[in-house]
Amino acid sequence: MTATALMTMAAQGLAADYPEMTLKFGDILNRNFAYYAAIDAFKKEVEARSDGKIKVDIVTDGALGSAKDALEALQLGTVQMEVNVASYTQSIVPEHLIWDVPFIFKSREAWKKIAYGPLGQEIGDKIEPRGIKFLIWGSTGGRGFISKKPLATLADYHGVKLREQPSPVLVQTVEALGAQPVVMNLPEVYTSLAQGVLDAADVSIESIKLLKFNEVAPYYTETQHILTASMVIANLDWWNGLNKDTQDLFADVLATKYRETNDNWFSNVDPAASVEEQAKQLKGGVSNFTLVKSDIEAMRAATEPVRQKFREGIGADLFDRVQAAAND
Known part of the structure; x- marks a missing residue:
């Protein structure tokens, strides 16, 4: 058997590990803003890489209510993943206040270095005791x-x-x-x-x-x-119920297609x-x-x-x- 054939079989085997599922992904704003564009890029990439086994349903245009309402919907499992903002999660995670401290970041590049690195991950993970899985920070542009x-x-x-x-x-x-x-x-x-x-x-x-x-x-x-932060978060119980291949797929697409689309949307x-x-x-x-x-x-x-x-x-x-x- 050729190396190409072996690689093809391996790829098919990996794809078979993705369950058939529909992921409801919440957007706290509307389809004209950066978040929707980034979620849509995530949707297309996930659906393609899972060979259509995973469908992503974007819940947007105010359907979830306020950012506070959206957070409650995530905790209840009404949506499994969503984009929210640190200006709201700081009410339950004091460490998330750091993104709203005035003039602590002298540039957006300095902000990205922290948000997209291990220190940002440490800050994000503080939300987990609330039944929420932190996945990734995203820019919300300048203010x-x-x-x-x-x-x-x-x-x-x-x-x-x-x-x-x-x-x-x-x-x-x-x-x-x-x-x-x-x-x-x-x-x-x-x-x-x-x-x-x-x-x-x-x-x-x-x-x-x-x-x-x-x-x-x-x-x-x-x-x-x-330079406040948006974030992608998931219902913790739902996330823990996913197999590792599916978790890895979501994490990889968030760190690539989602982040690139979100960040490039802003001036x-x-x-x-x-x-x-x-x-x-x-x-x-x-x-x-x-x-x-x-x-x-x-x-x-x-x-x-x-x-x-x-x-x-x-x-x-x-x-x-x-x-x-x-x-x-």
Whole structure:
């Protein structure tokens, strides 16, 4: 028997180890965002490599409700895998707060080095006692503020009603900048800006075009005050019931096709660059909003007390290791 024939038989044998199953994979946003594109890439690769034995059903477009609702659906087994975000899981895993500590990462490359390495795995695994299997971190892009007036200096933030996610470290970051935090889910932001409930909002630059925030708030400043993380997680009992070949297939596709698709979806905007350079870094260019450069160093200095306060809550040892690695 030839070597080629042996390899073919081996490949067929491995493929036979994949069970016939349908995997429900939850998406907390909608099919126009990065998460769906990445899950769809995962779906196509898994279905191809399993010769169609494994089907992936993407549950998206708000079907799971809020990120909190989605997490509960995963724990109940309504979906077996999902993408969620650290800004929500930190409510049950204090160590996940590390991704929302202001200005701890000086670049997205520094963030990736930690998130995609052993330290990131250690942080992710902290969720397992909750009946959840951590699989992989993913980028959510840079962050900044869409606003009705330019936010160029620290003084410009004073008294501004600024939307933030329901994260204590983010709320206190906004307060440290002199703004007035308003906790709000992303779908409510457009109407709140239009009606004057908000003056500004913490968003990713990609969400401006997706949700048309520029229609009600024409200025955007890329600050990267946080580089928060999305994650792919699974119901732990379900995951432990999979055979090793299936676990390995899912893990490999997440680390390759999923991560590549997710990360490439976002623009890599340097907050230290001129607005002219930032405009060139935007995928699709600037559309109907004005870029503003903020005083990042002043913002970093103003938020130092926030970093120190949450150091103990996260765990001083973990915090210091992340900070050291981020600045290495």
